[in-house]
Amino acid sequence: MHLLLLLLFLFISWVSGKLIQATIGDNVRFHLIGECKTGKCTLRHQLMDGTNQLVAFLDGVWKPGPGYINRVVYSSDSLILKRADFNDHGYYPFTCNYKQRGELEELHVFLPYKVVAFRGEDATLPCRSVTVGQAVKSVRWRRDGELVLELNPLSKQITYRDGYDESRVSIPSDWNQRGDLSLTVKRAQLRDEGVYYCDVEKTERHRSAVHLHVSTPSPPPPGSTSQPTTTPTTSEKCHAEKC
Incomplete structure (x- = not known):
């Protein structure tokens, strides 16, 4: 033994x-x-x-x-x-x-899951894992190898790396009940593009990857500007219908 x-x-x-x-x-x-x-x-x-x-x-x-x-x-x-x-x-x-x-x-x-978001929109990067009946030791999100945030389940504290805070990224507060550890990137910008890794250290270790692509909305083509809508007056309507 x-x-x-x-x-x-x-x-x-x-x-x-x-x-x-x-x-x-x-x-x-x-x-x-x-x-x-x-x-x-x-x-x-x-x-x-x-x-x-x-x-x-x-x-x-x-x-x-x-x-x-x-x-x-x-x-x-x-x-x-x-x-x-x-x-x-x-x-x-x-x-x-x-x-x-x-x-x-x-x-x-x-082989990362791909998420596409427009600049300025919130982007949710999925990470689902069984959390009920398992001792979750830590949850980490990394971007291109650099730590974004880390959750300590015992203290229920989330620590952030430089450039990130709760106004920029978050995970669901009820993650333990739902098994949802998805990362929300708020008001995504072009600099937020990259591959994000979700690491859940527990009885059965979970790892996954998501590729976030942030695009800029295309401007409308020339000449496609919509004209303002107006309601004809009674006299204009009568003239058109020969009242």
Whole structure:
């Protein structure tokens, strides 16, 4: 039993790491720490069946693995995985000079739901998840990787990042009863465009993505200005009908 608990602890420690969220077709950046810039190093992709694929290896210079030709490039202090797809979803451990790097990279790839809003309108980005009977630890909305707001269910407090506050974004106050964690962006502007990620940490973790597109209403075509409507007087009506 003690051995089982130890293995479970080690597994939890192993899989906890940096979360990378990307949409289909995005380029994904894996940052290299100092010890992974020289010597013998590898980056692998752990698959669900327990096997792994060699993504890239360092032997003087970083090179792509057999299945990643033309998909992995080295840039400054990072490895870039090009054109992410669903099969890239999973964990990515670095082994640097025969030692496992402490933090795992966890990649989640999404096909985002699209929401279109006119500039100045409120836009609701859907996020639905079962909340009854589950201990919800936190709710986070991110935009292009940057935190927008975070809900702490225990304290019932919402914290906002710079540039956002309750006058700009909100989630339903009765989210727990309805399982509705949708984000409302109030009076959406062009700068609000981007991919928003909903992360719900609970018994069964939930993650989803929404792409918000903000458009400017097109002006009416020339000559289409509507004419004011007038009501004819009695004399004008009689003249037309030859009273």
